[in-house]
Amino acid sequence: MSIKANVYDFFAYTIPGGFILLTTLYALNIFGVLQIDFLSLAPSTVQIIVIIGLSYIIGLLFEPIGKLWYRLFKPKGYAELALIEFKKIHPLIHVNFGAADWNILFAYLKRQNLDIASDIERVNASSIMLRNISFGFAVLAVAEIVNFSMTLLPLHLFFGIVSVVFSIIAGKESDKFAQWFFLAIFENIASQALQISDLVKSAKESGKVKSSRK
Numbered sequence: 001m002s003i004k005a006n007v008y009d010f011f012a013y014t015i016p017g018g019f020i021l022l023t024t025l026y027a028l029n030i031f032g033v034l035q036i037d038f039l040s041l042a043p044s045t046v047q048i049i050v051i052i053g054l055s056y057i058i059g060l061l062f063e064p065i066g067k068l069w070y071r072l073f074k075p076k077g078y079a080e081l082a083l084i085e086f087k088k089i090h091p092l093i094h095v096n097f098g099a100a101d102w103n104i105l106f107a108y109l110k111r112q113n114l115d116i117a118s119d120i121e122r123v124n125a126s127s128i129m130l131r132n133i134s135f136g137f138a139v140l141a142v143a144e145i146v147n148f149s150m151t152l153l154p155l156h157l158f159f160g161i162v163s164v165v166f167s168i169i170a171g172k173e174s175d176k177f178a179q180w181f182f183l184a185i186f187e188n189i190a191s192q193a194l195q196i197s198d199l200v201k202s203a204k205e206s207g208k209v210k211s212s213r214k
Contacts, residue, residue, distance in 0.1 A: 008118075008125035014052060016066070016132030017059025021051070023136055027143040030150070059132060066132040070171060078175075082182030086190075093190055102182055105189045116188055124181040130174035137167035 043051065079099035086095075097105060110117040144160035147153075 008122050010056060012125035012128040013059030013063070013132070014056045015059075015129055016136055017057065017062065018051070018055035019133055019136040020062055020139065021055055021058050023140045023143065027139070027146075030143060030147050062132060062135065063128070066135040069135045069138065070131050070174065078178045079182045082179045083186060085179065086183055086186045090187075090190070095186070095190060097186075097189070099182070102185050106185050109185065109188055112192065113188075120181060120184045120188070123177055123184060127174045127177035127181060130170045130177060134167045134170035134174060137163045137170060141167060 077099070079102045083099040106117065106120070109120065141160050141163035144156045144163055148156035148160060
């Protein structure tokens with residue numbers, strides 16, 4: 001599971017880090033700081049490895065900024081929202097833990113079932129990746145709008161608007177995956193204590209037996 005989790009973590013930061021790197025180079029090219037012909041780029045294997053490593057580092061460095069950006073238009077307290085949703089979906093199941101206990105509950109799941117914990121970690125990695133990509137699209141939107149103001153080419157305005165739309169979509173999807181992450185923890189913890197007899201009872205046990213004979 002640790003190998004899978006590390007792979008999820010790697011892609012969660014590398015993909016948005018690479019996107020932010022390309023967006024930054026594109027913006028610097030627009031402002032004339034760098035002169036890059038993206039169409040003629042043909043990096044070697046070593047350069048690709050360096051770019052991947054650099055993308056991962058950039059993804060980690062931009063993680064706090066991505067969180068700040070995301071909180072401008074998204075609610076906090078995903079664990080609390082997920083617990084409310086859990087109680088709404090499962091009104092007959094009573095739990096003795098709070099939303100703030102999610103990290104302890106997740107640690108328990110890792111100890112009990114590594115495969116389940118790995119699947120849950122994948123959901124969290126998707127949320128992180130989408131959140132940082134949302135910020136990357138926001139940066140790209142600014143670059144395209146500035147480029148439009150300099151060139152007055154409608155194509156740049158179009159790409160700027162598309163980038164804003166993608167930024168919003170990525171943010172909303174990240175929000176969904178974040179709540180799924182906590183909800184999965186709560187549901188799997190609750191399932192650990194359930195017995196089949198808790199869910200299915202005979203008519204006799206439920207006190208609803210009716211004689212078929214008169």
